[in-house]
Amino acid sequence: MVAEMLHNGDSSLIIPKMQARDCGVFYGENNALRGINLDIPPRQVTALIGPSGCGKSTFLRCLNRMNDTIEGCRVVGSLTLDGADIYDKNVDVVQLRARVGMVFQKPNPFPKSIYDNVAYGPRIHGLAKDKDELDQIVINSLEKAGLLKEVKDRMDSPGNGLSGGQQQRLCIARAIAVSPEVILMDEPCSALDPIATAKIEELIDELRDNYTIIIVTHSMQQAARVSQYTAFFHLGDLVEVDDTEKIFTNPSDERTQGYITGRFG
Numbered sequence: 499m500v501a502e503m504l505h506n507g508d509s510s511l512i513i514p515k516m517q518a519r520d521c522g523v524f525y526g527e528n529n530a531l532r533g534i535n536l537d538i539p540p541r542q543v544t545a546l547i548g549p550s551g552c553g554k555s556t557f558l559r560c561l562n563r564m565n566d567t568i569e570g571c572r573v574v575g576s577l578t579l580d581g582a583d584i585y586d587k588n589v590d591v592v593q594l595r596a597r598v599g600m601v602f603q604k605p606n607p608f609p610k611s612i613y614d615n616v617a618y619g620p621r622i623h624g625l626a627k628d629k630d631e632l633d634q635i636v637i638n639s640l641e642k643a644g645l646l647k648e649v650k651d652r653m654d655s656p657g658n659g660l661s662g663g664q665q666q667r668l669c670i671a672r673a674i675a676v677s678p679e680v681i682l683m684d685e686p687c688s689a690l691d692p693i694a695t696a697k698i699e700e701l702i703d704e705l706r707d708n709y710t711i712i713i714v715t716h717s718m719q720q721a722a723r724v725s726q727y728t729a730f731f732h733l734g735d736l737v738e739v740d741d742t743e744k745i746f747t748n749p750s751d752e753r754t755q756g757y758i759t760g761r762f763g
């Protein structure tokens with residue numbers, strides 16, 4: 499299947515990295531998301547915003563089939579990566595999650611050394627032919643995650659001995675180590691202080707040169723700072739999606755206006 503084109507801000511056409519078409523999610527009888535149509539532009543940051551319980555995390559988890567792990571959860575409609583259906587029965591979910599990596603709300607390093615945390619994915623996927631190559635992947639990933647300087651002399655120390663912000667950057671390095679194309683971030687800064695948050699935001703801005711990023715955030719300031727594209731969800735519907743600047747200055751829907759001006763949420 500060939501992906502449909504997406505209009506860029508300057509009216510040129512770009513091919514979306516991921517697309518949702520009439521996507522819905524049920525938890526048992528509860529229809530948590532309905533009729534979602536969303537194009538995710540490549541190598542940009544897309545923010546998912548909206549009041550608590552509107553379905554942001556549910557939608558994010560559809561994008562690498564993390565919902566498969568939730569009993570009673572059913573996804574309907576179509577979701578594609580580079581035009582190919584990610585819910586096709588022939589899709590290898592482990593490979594899909596290598597292409598579409600995830601960073602969670604609470605930093606969750608494995609109870610292993612800093613080195614082994616980052617080397618874990620490349621080992622499982624057989625990405626390095628020898629120790630030198632693995633070392634190189636670990637070093638490059640830590641460098642890209644902006645953590646190398648801080649940890650290069652203690653690669654054998656436990657990952658969970660780092661500060662919260664460092665742990666989150668370690669988790670980003672771990673995600674990067676398997677060369678993903680898309681990185682999903684579910685409120686990656688909610689457990690961090692303002693300084694650690696600023697570092698992660700800077701990092702997100704750098705990462706978009708090479709990766710397509712989709713971030714769920716409760717902070718509208720954060721969405722405005724880090725994203726180029728913003729989708730506003732409300733009560734299981736995707737109300738509006740547009741350039742971030744437009745969403746925050748001149749949204750089309752009054753529900754979006756109400757949310758960004760703090761009238762509800």
Ligand SMILES: Nc1ncnc2c1ncn2[C@@H]1O[C@H](COP(=O)(O)OP(=O)(O)OP(=O)(O)O)[C@@H](O)[C@H]1O
Pocket residue numbers: 525528530548549550551552553554555556557568
């Ligand atoms: N594992 C689950 N089992 C059953 N229902 C769930 C589950 N996860 C989410 N839901 C329901 O789906 C709806 C959307 O939840 P979701 O967590 O996706 O919203 P959200 O916008 O990310 O919320 P928040 O901002 O509070 O994290 C809610 O009604 C929630 O109760």
